[in-house]
Amino acid sequence: MMRSLYKIQVRGYATSAKGHTHYFAGGPLNRLAWLRTSPAFLNAVVRSPETRWVLFSDGKPLLATPPAGTAALARLETRDVLPLLGPEPFFSQAQRPGELAPPDTKELQAARLHGPPAVFLGLHEPAEGAPALPSSELSGRENAEAVVARLRGTPYFSLDVTDVPSANVDAALQGSQSGRDGAKLEFVDGRAAMSLINQFDSGVFSVARTLVDWTARNKFCAGCGSPVYTLWAGWKHGCTSLLPWAPKADKPCPTSKALNNYMHPRTDPVVIILTVSRDNSKVLLGRNRNWPKNFYSALAGFVEPGESHEDTVERELWEEAGVKALGMKYHSTQPWPFPANVMAGYYAVADPSEPVRTDLDNELEDARWFTREEVLSVLAHADSASAKQAPKWDSGVEEAAPAEEAARTQNAPLFKGPPPNAMAGVLIAHWAQGKVDVSARQDGDLV
Numbered sequence: 001m002m003r004s005l006y007k008i009q010v011r012g013y014a015t016s017a018k019g020h021t022h023y024f025a026g027g028p029l030n031r032l033a034w035l036r037t038s039p040a041f042l043n044a045v046v047r048s049p050e051t052r053w054v055l056f057s058d059g060k061p062l063l064a065t066p067p068a069g070t071a072a073l074a075r076l077e078t079r080d081v082l083p084l085l086g087p088e089p090f091f092s093q094a095q096r097p098g099e100l101a102p103p104d105t106k107e108l109q110a111a112r113l114h115g116p117p118a119v120f121l122g123l124h125e126p127a128e129g130a131p132a133l134p135s136s137e138l139s140g141r142e143n144a145e146a147v148v149a150r151l152r153g154t155p156y157f158s159l160d161v162t163d164v165p166s167a168n169v170d171a172a173l174q175g176s177q178s179g180r181d182g183a184k185l186e187f188v189d190g191r192a193a194m195s196l197i198n199q200f201d202s203g204v205f206s207v208a209r210t211l212v213d214w215t216a217r218n219k220f221c222a223g224c225g226s227p228v229y230t231l232w233a234g235w236k237h238g239c240t241s242l243l244p245w246a247p248k249a250d251k252p253c254p255t256s257k258a259l260n261n262y263m264h265p266r267t268d269p270v271v272i273i274l275t276v277s278r279d280n281s282k283v284l285l286g287r288n289r290n291w292p293k294n295f296y297s298a299l300a301g302f303v304e305p306g307e308s309h310e311d312t313v314e315r316e317l318w319e320e321a322g323v324k325a326l327g328m329k330y331h332s333t334q335p336w337p338f339p340a341n342v343m344a345g346y347y348a349v350a351d352p353s354e355p356v357r358t359d360l361d362n363e364l365e366d367a368r369w370f371t372r373e374e375v376l377s378v379l380a381h382a383d384s385a386s387a388k389q390a391p392k393w394d395s396g397v398e399e400a401a402p403a404e405e406a407a408r409t410q411n412a413p414l415f416k417g418p419p420p421n422a423m424a425g426v427l428i429a430h431w432a433q434g435k436v437d438v439s440a441r442q443d444g445d446l447v
């Protein structure tokens with residue numbers, strides 16, 4: 001089957017070989033994934049004075065605001081968080097606290113069985129000079145302590161202190177370098193943090209928050225129901241029924257076999273679709289019945305099993321708005337850590353003379369076409385961008401009163417749009433500002 005492919009010309013916004021780099025994307029850390037299984041490296045790098053810890057509590061990142069400065073992810077030193085980490089060794093723990101696992105036990109590779117969940121996020125390498133970690137020196141995983149001693153850059157870990165007594169957390173924060181320097185240290189809602197932290201921090205936050213959330217909400221083995229623990233420095237879950245000291249079961253947990261991909265962190269794909277009229281003059285926006293008042297955005301939906309992204313674009317347009325996709329074009333993807341999505345942005349083309357209907361799946365309260373002028377007026381309106389107090393527009397939670405209040409004022413925008421640093425906001429702005437053009441078919445037939 002051939003789909004019409006519309007030629008969507010993109011003019012001059014590519015910032016790298018990858019094209020557009022979204023907020024939450026372009027992560028600044030070298031993840032050093034091959035070292036996640038090396039206890040010698042991990043336990044040595046924890047002790048490096050350069051290492052920094054990003055803390056979470058109930059999914060909220062710890063932000064630090066210096067007395068005269070802007071908020072950023074708090075970066076605590078290892079000596080600041082030592083009272084919270086639990087017993088050493090910190091990775092490749094064995095049954096009893098304080099014991100190091102034998103090196104040849106794969107179930108215990110960089111495992112944490114004692115202490116709060118911690119994840120090795122990677123290394124921020126210095127911008128100039130020699131590479132921080134020449135892979136040839138590390139691929140053998142030998143002399144890890146010596147490697148760490150030579151390491152250039154800043155290693156990052158996350159630590160989830162949700163289950164640590166708050167008095168201990170408070171004491172650690174007050175005693176930390178940031179605390180002593182007078183910074184305000186506060187756990188802040190993740191979406192509110194979106195309007196506060198910069199691009200660098202958004203990349204650290206997006207990987208850390210998704211892993212923290214995954215560990216916090218997946219406590220039991222999907223194969224047999226036993227409790228799980230983390231290994232691979234937080235990047236994998238193991239089933240406790242397979243630990244060396246666990247009683248042998250009659251029927252071993254299915255995760256002992258090759259197919260155990262459900263023990264790895266998940267990322268759920270969602271398509272975000274900005275539908276453009278054939279003459280490129282209008283876009284179709286919808287509002288979910290649970291969204292804040294007068295809030296409109298691009299249509300969206302989860303990719304279902306057995307679907308390509310393109311299939312989802314077609315299905316969602318039809319289910320949500322009764323619109324037939326005449327063509328589509330991929331734009332970019334954005335990791336979305338609330339909790340574990342990757343947003344795939346598409347432009348679709350549809351005929352605005354066809355009726356719009358929202359009665360099929362009843363997910364939308366309204367869907368309608370807006371002209372470029374209307375969208376530009378909303379973008380220009382000082383109050384239109386919702387990023388300042390990022391609403392939970394993707395979670396079905398009603399926003400508080402301020403939006404309604406703004407809508408009542410005389411100068412309220414025609415509608416409120418998604419945050420400019422979310423995929424839908426980028427798709428809308430790029431189209432409205434003429435950075436994309438969907439007026440020509442790829443096969444040469446002008447519409």
Ligand SMILES: [Zn+2]
Nearest residue numbers: 221224239253
């Ligand atoms: Zn199991």
